[in-house]
Amino acid sequence: MADPSTCRPLTRASVFEARELIKGLVHHTPTLTNATLDRIASTPAPAPTESELGNCEGESRKKPANPTMRLYFKCENLQRIGAFKIRGAMHAIERLKMEPGWEEGGGREKGVATHSSGNHAQALALAAQTNGIPAHIIMPSISAPPKIAGTKGYGANVVFSGSTSVEREAVLNEVIEKTGARFVPPYDHPDIVLGQGTLGLELLEDAHDIIAAAAGVESNAVPAADRALRAPATTRTLPESKKSNPHLDAVLAPCGGGGMLSGVALSCEGTGVRVFGCEPSFEGADDAKRGYESGKRVERVSSLTVADGLRTPLGKVPWDIIYERRLVAGFYSVGEDEIIAALKLAYERFKLVIEPSAAVPLAVALFNEDFRSMVEREGGEDGWDVGIVFSGGNVSLSALGKLFA
């Protein structure tokens, strides 16, 4: 990892620079829309049944929110390695190559290292392989065999460890000592944040094009595949206000360690687009929300939420962007059932394979009454155009089988 002191400042301009650096190395993934999901998002949730209400008489009189939403899905499940993580990993290595003395000091031969059992492992392995440098990936020995095979498939040297973070870090340190490899952390570093943020730029631009085309405003042509996935033009009516100024009102992104959320927040800085973090509430996985609301970062999380990519506490670098600089406008959380319901809708109605973590922002848009009331209140009749980050699609089919069976 590049020494943080040599990093680019954490600004929107630096996200544009990052995009230039990783151009051609990662996919510009499509931004897609779906008429059925728009309709569900713009329909009040069914009234709770008597038994669900229990004794909450006060609640029973509360009408469900009735917002209008048009959703724009940033399909990072279609990204290389099946998740946005390749953006940060590619960017980290590009920056490393620019670090004075790295190449001369044998950095290329020493390679890079990380500990991960998730998407970051494969991302760093592929980024290193692309650059012809070795990658040492520390994985818990209990990792699922397909993940180990996937990481090895990108030519990485997989080193096994115990599964606690103490055990993993001990092995990582050993490997680094022995090889001289540079540590590339999964989220808590400016280069990673800036790399992940590049998806935000694409989402803003592509959503703009889609909105402009629907409004009949002159714009770049809407990609054919986007056209394809929208209902015939007649079914989507756009408010007058959008015709003069086609833009997203908000972006909902999942938040685990916060590298991607904070990068997306940077990509929207100064644009007027509000960015919200989305988390599972199960067993305290909504650490970023709790930290944001109490003013103190929560440093430990121990949750077995189905959204397994979001079990991590928020990192320090993301926290500064999200909280100190207030570039994230707030957090919303959803329950396990809501995540699974959103996941099923993505499969059944969108025909897209996403992982449970990626379903969390869609669950917020469809089921979180606080968020939905806010959109109803602020968006009024015109409603909101909301970007949704489908962060990844790496899910074990057997785990999926169990969820759906």
Add this chain to the structure above:
Amino acid sequence: MADPSTCRPLTRASVFEARELIKGLVHHTPTLTNATLDRIASTPAPAPTESELGNCEGESRKKPANPTMRLYFKCENLQRIGAFKIRGAMHAIERLKMEPGWEEGGGREKGVATHSSGNHAQALALAAQTNGIPAHIIMPSISAPPKIAGTKGYGANVVFSGSTSVEREAVLNEVIEKTGARFVPPYDHPDIVLGQGTLGLELLEDAHDIIAAAAGVESNAVPAADRALRAPATTRTLPESKKSNPHLDAVLAPCGGGGMLSGVALSCEGTGVRVFGCEPSFEGADDAKRGYESGKRVERVSSLTVADGLRTPLGKVPWDIIYERRLVAGFYSVGEDEIIAALKLAYERFKLVIEPSAAVPLAVALFNEDFRSMVEREGGEDGWDVGIVFSGGNVSLSALGKLFA
């Protein structure tokens, strides 16, 4: 259904006419590519193990084929109602509206009718609803509740019957007698064939654009989403021969009743693009292949293949196009394991939800040694550009769960 004597001739020009008629009523679905599936298709299948070989000593010396293939996926799983069937249903109703005397005879009030427990039921229901005419759909009373709900959701009048074809037809005839509704069959009619064929035109054109862009030839811009789903340009090398003449060499389409396959064959007539039918071999579901090879259409099939959309025998109208006019160049079949393996690859590597029937042509490209040897032989070093029809994505998640668990 329009009286066949008033139908347009079964030619490529009529497919273009059909496309004009249903424009704006159906999606122009994307044609996508996938570097990983290209690589798997262009790698010899692993040598069979000793135990698989058994005593077939002659076989053991046969080297697996080593073709080069670049695949272009026509994503009808992203079509309205989740399958290509909406094309035929919309076209059939457009043609009905043009039939002299239909409107004056109260045709609009009498509506349309069919028997189906599959995608055709929802397709006709939506097409009728779009036109504000009633649809009577006869479904076996044992149909899966989500299918019944889906069909009712499009405003159709669902009438239950027994599950044998005799019982279904008896109820259909009763309903038609009572209501005066016009029968719209699922595949065995020129209007349906021409409607389904429109997907072939889109596939030819979009694949041409993608090939031309990869070859650096002047062409329409490649849709951004297509760009997105291809590996960075450097990983795909195109032979010189394609640079002067970017085109598909072949299209692989699934074959059940043959309405879509024959329509696609018409859409390719005179273009030099060879069209092949793909079927499951399980329990004789390869009826079209057997009929094509013996010169006699097989009229009855009773197979419980996992590819449940392909359990139907080939219809008469499709047969004439496919066999008598030889617009289909041949058939290939695959086993249940191969279909499931292809299905899993679509989920794991493409992140697309497809139904088992839609996985059959991909299974042929990846696993059928007869097809692969032919491509190796005829495509040589340049290889072939092969269109693959992903025909639909309507799969019950619980059925999927069982397949993957």
